[in-house]
Amino acid sequence: MSIGITDLLPDELAEALELKVYQARQLFRWIHAKQVFDLNAMTDLSKSMREELRERVTLPQIQPVQTLDSRESEATRKYLFELHDGATVEAVAIPEGERLTLCLSSQVGCAVRCTFCATGLSGFVRSLSPGEIVEQALHLLHGRDLRGRTPNIVFMGMGEPFRNYDAVVKAIRMLMRKDGLNIGARKITVSTAGDVPGIERFSAQKWQVRLSVSLHAANDTLRSELVPLNRKYPLARLMDAVRAYCDAAGRQVTFEWTLIQGVNDSLKDAQELASLIRGLRAFVNLIPYNRVDGLTCEPSSPEVCKAFAARLEAAGVNATLRRERGGDINAACGQLRARQIARPEGA
Numbered sequence: 038m039s040i041g042i043t044d045l046l047p048d049e050l051a052e053a054l055e056l057k058v059y060q061a062r063q064l065f066r067w068i069h070a071k072q073v074f075d076l077n078a079m080t081d082l083s084k085s086m087r088e089e090l091r092e093r094v095t096l097p098q099i100q101p102v103q104t105l106d107s108r109e110s111e112a113t114r115k116y117l118f119e120l121h122d123g124a125t126v127e128a129v130a131i132p133e134g135e136r137l138t139l140c141l142s143s144q145v146g147c148a149v150r151c152t153f154c155a156t157g158l159s160g161f162v163r164s165l166s167p168g169e170i171v172e173q174a175l176h177l178l179h180g181r182d183l184r185g186r187t188p189n190i191v192f193m194g195m196g197e198p199f200r201n202y203d204a205v206v207k208a209i210r211m212l213m214r215k216d217g218l219n220i221g222a223r224k225i226t227v228s229t230a231g232d233v234p235g236i237e238r239f240s241a242q243k244w245q246v247r248l249s250v251s252l253h254a255a256n257d258t259l260r261s262e263l264v265p266l267n268r269k270y271p272l273a274r275l276m277d278a279v280r281a282y283c284d285a286a287g288r289q290v291t292f293e294w295t296l297i298q299g300v301n302d303s304l305k306d307a308q309e310l311a312s313l314i315r316g317l318r319a320f321v322n323l324i325p326y327n328r329v330d331g332l333t334c335e336p337s338s339p340e341v342c343k344a345f346a347a348r349l350e351a352a353g354v355n356a357t358l359r360r361e362r363g364g365d366i367n368a369a370c371g372q373l374r375a376r377q378i379a380r381p382e383g384a
C-alpha cells in the first residue's frame with residue numbers, strides 16, 4: 038500500500054520507509070519547509086532512493102482542482118482540493134495588510150449542520166488525515182512571496198476540528214516544526230462550534246495554540262436553532278469549559294459571531310452577548326454573513342453591524358468588526374465545493 042508521507046513526522050518517516058533519521062529529516066524539510074512535492078527536485082537525496090520512494094509513497098495527497106481570486110485589491114484566493122478518493126475540500130488564503138491568514142478544513146463536509154452554513158448543508162463525508170490538512174497550507178504557500186510575513190493559520194474551513202481531534206493536533210505539530218513551516222503556536226487558532234469534550238482536551242495541551250468558539254447566539258433557544266450542537270452542549274456547559282480553558286494558563290478566548298439580518302444582530306443580542314462573556318479574557322470577532330446558495334439568511338446591513346459593535350464596546354467588550362471578504366468568490370465556507378458537487382458531470 039502506498040504511504041501518504043505528509044501524514045508522518047520525521048521519526049515516523051524513518052521507520053515507515055526504512056530511512057536514516059537524517060534522510061527522513063531531509064525529506065520532511067523538502068516537503069514542509071520548501072513546499073516541494075516533486076521527488077526529482079529533492080537533489081540531496083540519492084537517485085536510487087528517489088526512485089524507490091516513487092514506488093512506495095503518495096505525494097502529494099491532495100491536488101488543487103480550482104482556484105478563485107476575489108476582485109479585492111489584496112486578492113483573497115480560494116482553493117478547491119481533490120483528495121485521493123475524489124472527495125473535495127476548500128481552503129482560503131486571505132492577505133490583509135501585513136497579515137496573511139490561511140483558513141484550513143479539517144473534514145469533508147460537517148455533521149454539525151449549522152443552519153446558515155454551506156458545509157453543514159451538504160452533510161458529513163469523512164475526516165481528513167493530518168497530511169491532507171497540512172498539505173492545504175503547503176499548497177496555499179507554494180510559490181507565494183511572503184515578504185517576511187509568517188502566516189496565521191485558522192481552522193475555520195470545512196468541518197468541526199474537535200470531531201477530528203487527533204489528526205488536527207498532529208497537523209498543528211507539523212505546522213509548528215522548525216524544519217517545517219515553523220509557525221508559532223500563537224499564530225494558530227482552532228475554531229470550534231462548541232464541542233465541549235474537545236475544548237477540555239485542548240485545555241490540557243501544553244501549548245499556546247489559540248481557541249476560538251463560534252457562538253452566534255447568547256441564549257440556548259436561538260443557539261440550538263443555529264448551531265444544533267448546542268442541544269448536546271448547552272451554553273452553561275460550554276461556558277464552563279471555556280472558563281476552565283482561560284483559567285488553565287491565563288489564556289484569552291475568541292468568540293466568533295456571524296451577523297445575520299434579523300436573526301442575531303439586534304442591540305438586545307449584543308447586550309446578551311456582553312452579559313454572557315462578562316469576566317472572561319475574551320475577544321469578539323464580528324463577521325458579516327456571506328450569502329449561501331439555497332439558504333435564505335441575509336447579511337446584516339453595515340449600519341446594523343456597526344451599531345452591534347458599538348453596543349459591545351460600550352459594555353466593555355473587546356470586539357472587531359471584520360470586513361466582508363471574498364463575497365465574489367463564494368467565500369462562505371463550503372460554498373465552492375457545494376457548487377462543484379451541484380454541477381453536472383463535465384459542466
Ligand code: SF4
Pocket residue numbers: 147148149150151154155156157158194195196197230370
Ligand atoms: S459552521 Fe462550521 S461547525 Fe457549523 S456546519 Fe459549518 S463547518 Fe460545521
